Amino acid sequence: MSGHGEEISVLHVDDDPDLGDLVAVHLERTHGNLSVCTERSAADGLARLSEHAFDCVVSDHDMPGMDGLEFLRVVREEYEELPFILFTGKGSEEIASDAISAGVTEYLQKGVGTDQYAVLANRIERAVGERRAKTALEESERMLSTLISNLPGMVYRARNEPDWPMEFVSDGAAELVGYSSAALESGDVSWGTLIKDSETERLWETVQTCIAAGEPFEVSYQIETADGETRWMWERGRVVDTDDNGVEILEGFITDVTAREERERELADQRAFTEKLIDSVDDMFYVVGTDGSLVRWNDTVQSVTGYTNEKLASMGIDDLIVDSDHEKLWRIFNETLETGYGTIEAGIETADGERLQYEFKGSLIEDGRGDLFGIAGIGRDITERKRRERELREYRTLVENVGDPMYILDTDGRIEMANEAMAAHLGYDRAEIVGSEPARFMPEADVERGTALIRDLLGDDERTWAAYEMRTISADGTVRINEDRIAPLFDEEGNFDGSVGVMRETTERKQRERELERYETIIEAVGDPVYTLDDEGVFTYVNEAIEQLTGFEPDELIGEHISTIMTGEDINRGSELIRTILSDPTRQNVTFETDIVDQTGNHTPIEIHIALLPAADGEFNGTAGVIRDISDRKDRERQLAEFASVVSHDLRNPLNVVKGRISVARTSGDVSHLEAAESAADRMDELINDLLTLARQGETVGETAMVDLAALAGQAWIDVETGEATLEKIGTATIEADAARLRAVFENLFCNAVKHGRRADGAPITVSVGTTDTGFYVADDGVGIPPEERDDVFERGYTTSDAGTGFGLAIVAEVAQAHGWSVSVTESESGGARFEFTTSSER
Structure with missing residues (x-):
């Protein structure tokens, strides 16, 4: 049966229009789900079937043109499963048999009354229902087959x-x-x-x-x-x-x-790997329930806290956090539940009471159903970081409060940090300094030197810092000199990360150093030895000039006592004078003469000028002294004494002769006495000239030049009264000398030969001038100088003649010494005197 309420579309074909309409009315009235379409012939019925789908065909048998059986056969050719009911008024077994053979669904003979329409309706519904059920079954089987096969x-x-x-x-x-x-x-x-x-x-x-x-x-x-x-x-x-x-x-x-x-096995392996990985990380991993209970943790939690897994299972997150951080803990915990993420730095207390600083970062997690499960997170030990941060704060405080300017440059050489001392030093706000190029505050040349030093340090594993002198230019234009200690900075991977510098202004120190250098230059240029002694009499400073006087190098004397170069008696004299200065505030220094003892034990007369060293506490701090070699002065004093002796002796005699002769001439009127007085006066004049010459010869020689010995000797011979004596020049040579002084040497030697070198046979003498391998000589063929007198002939005032002054040969010795030569007297080949001059080791 067809389902109730499901519409059935029926095509009714009958050539009787009245009957056709009646059947349609009764079918639709009897069964409201039937919808009947009536056609008057088989041909019209076929046309209608081609246009519209019907659930069932009801047809009369006797119809003009094409009867019901023919109509059935045509329908079956096209619509094999379509229900077809033959509803006819002429029934016979033959028709019924033919209809069944042709594939009729139902065969129903028309009758009288309306009940037949109810029967027809039921037959229609049954036929359609069976067909629909069969179709559904077939479709179900097809779908099942398709499902199974797929x-x-x-x-x-x-x-x-x-x-x-x-x-x-x-x-x-x-x-x-x-x-x-x-x-x-x-x-x-x-x-x-x-x-x-x-x-x-x-x-x-x-x-x-x-x-x-x-x-x-x-x-x-x-x-x-x-x-x-x-x-x-x-x-x-x-x-x-x-x-x-x-x-x-x-x-x-x-x-x-x-x-x-x-x-699933991969996932299981991955879960196992993840679990193992979580347990192997150094950081704490944890899962906390919404109530704060510990749900999951890795091995690090156990190893760090010292609690067993059983103990941890009974603990909440607040049992691990120190009490002082509980308020912050629950505030961040609730914020994480609301926002989905949270971070907290808090202290944890281990099982043995140790406190560590940790940073916890957590996020919300959900279970498999999507419901809130709790908070999962990582705990990282920041104890060391906190220690470094504390050190950083301490260093920052130190940097900001230290008096020296400090700065940091980035890798591009720009100022990244400057402390307050730097800002005060430059006269700018820190905001103006940070981010600037260093060349804004210092000369470009100094910037380049600093950059080069950093490059050197980067290439030198032995040095970590360096210092150099540089200048800064403040906001008001003031230029200051500084010592800048610089060092490169490195990141955690060892890469260059900039540089740091600490400056110390050295302007005043540099000024003092320059002033000290000037004083040191002056002291070294003085030429005289300069020294300082501490309060124990130990050398603390000695200049280079001390070596020439004592033979000791400065470093040999520093740290040694003054007694190294001075006798005890002279030290006592100096100490007494120092006590005099200490006792008399008006006296600043003292000078005294003494001897200095050189390395060989020889004594040299000196004059020491002593002053007290300054002392901050007013106590005796030692002395400073300047030593002056007074050997020349002492020699001149001795010469002066000799001059005084000569003057008092040699000049007194002729002076007395002059006075006596004049007195006799005046009283007697005999003018012949005036001739004797004149001769005495000439003698005095000659003596005075020799004294002046001798005094001048002691001076340093003048400008020197290469001099021809033979030519100069010839000129000197002309200027001397030689009488019948002759000059013989044996060879010649050039020598570097002061020509005027050397000429005086020749003149004095020639005079000495002519006056004192007479020959035994009375014949005129011959004077010869010649050269040697090491210098030159002047010789005569006179009587010579006895060997026992040769060491005395160069002494001042030595003479063997009443008419001589005794200064001629002394002048010769002085001039030779002034040139750096030596002179000696020997016997000539002819037995006379020979004066040899050594001017070099070998000509």
Whole structure:
């Protein structure tokens, strides 16, 4: 039967219009779900069928043109399953038989009364219902077949026996296990033999347990396919019947889940790896429930805190955090529950009471259903970082409060940091300094020197810092000199990260150093030895000039006592004078004469000018002294004494003669006495000239030049009264000398030879001038100088003649010494005097 309320569309063909309309009225009235379309001929009916789909055809038999049977046959050719009811007034077995043969659905003979229409309606509904049910069944079977054929596995019907004998297997078996459905259904291949031996017992027990409980079973197990591959199967089934022998009949579905199993195993491995990884990290990993209880933690939590896992399982997060941080803990905890993320720095207390600083970062997590589960996070030990931060604060405080300017440059050489001392030094606000190029505050040349020093330090593993002198230019233009100690900075990976510098102004120090250098230059330029002694009389400073006087180098004397170069008696004299200065505030210095003792023990007369060293506390701090060699002065004093002796002796005699002769001449009137007085006066004049000459010869020689000895000797010979004496020049040579002084030497030697070198036979003498390998000589052929007198002839005032002054040869010795030469007297080849001059080691 068709479903109630489901409309049935009917095509009614009858050549009687009145009857056709009547049938339609009765059918639609009797069954409201019937909709009737009436046509007057078979041809019109076929036309209508081609235009519209009908659920059923009702046709009369006797109709002009094409009768009902012919109409049926045509319909069956096109619409094989369409219900067709032959409703005719002329019934016969022959017609009925032909109709059935032609494929009629129902055969109904027309009668009298309206009940026949109810019967017709029922027949229509039944025919349509059966056709619709058949169609639905066919569609269902088609869909089921399509579903089974497209399932990723196989559908089966099997007996509940150990080898799981199959009664039905869908076509998916071949793709699933490599065996055909027929092979499994026939028993040529038993499903039980495909199952891995290791899985058989477990699988059987699981299925039987579910069957006994009256529940479907669901299992996973491994099989071996036809090509020897091991695959994972997932099976779901249930008992659907029991055969006559009491064996349960199972129906179910089996599919390949190898990929899923492998993914699940990978996920399991990944979870295990993740768990292991979490446990191996140095940071704490934790999961906290919404109530603050510890839900999950890694091994680091246990190792850091010292608590066992059992103890941690009974603890809340606040049991680990120190009490002083609880308020902050719960505030951040609640904020994290509201915002989804939170960070807190807090102290934790370990099982043994140790306190550590940790930074906790957490995020909300949800369970598998999407519900809030708690907070998962990482705890990182920041104890060391906090220590460094504290040190950084301390260093920053130190940097900001230290008096020296400090700065940091970035890798590009720009100022990254400057302390307050730097700002005060430059006269700018710190904001104006930071970010600027150093060349804004210092000469470019100094910037380049600093940059070069940093480069040198980067290439030198032995040095970590360097210092150099540089200048800064403040806001008001003031230039200051500074010592800048610089060092490169490095990041955690050892890469260059900039540089740092600490400056100390040295302007005043540099001025003092320059002033000290000037004084040191003056002291060194003085030429006289300068020294300082501490309060114990130990040398603390000696200049270079001391070496020439004592033979000691300055470094040899520093740290030695003054007694190294001075006798005890002279030290006592000096100490007494120092005490005099100390006792008399008006006296600043004192000078006294003494001797200095050189390395060889020789004594040299000196004059020492002593002053007290300044002392901040007013106590005696030592002395400073300047030593002056007074040997020349002492020699001049001795010469002066000699001059005084000569003057008092040699000049007194002729002076007395002059006075006596003049007195006699005046009283007697005899003028012959005046001649004797004149001769005495000439003698005095000669003596005075010699004294003046001798005094001048002691001076340093003037400008020197290369002089021809023979020519100069010839000129000197002309200027001397030589009488009948002759000059012989034996060879010549040039010598570097003061020509005027050397000429005086020749003149004095020539005079001495002519006056004192007479020959024994009375013949005129011959004077010769010649050269030697080391100098030159002047010789005569007179009587010579006795050997015992040769050491005395150069003494001042020495003479063997009443008419001589005794200064001529002294002048010769003085001039030779002034030139750096030596002179000696020997015997000439002819027995006379020979004066040899040594001017060099070898000509």
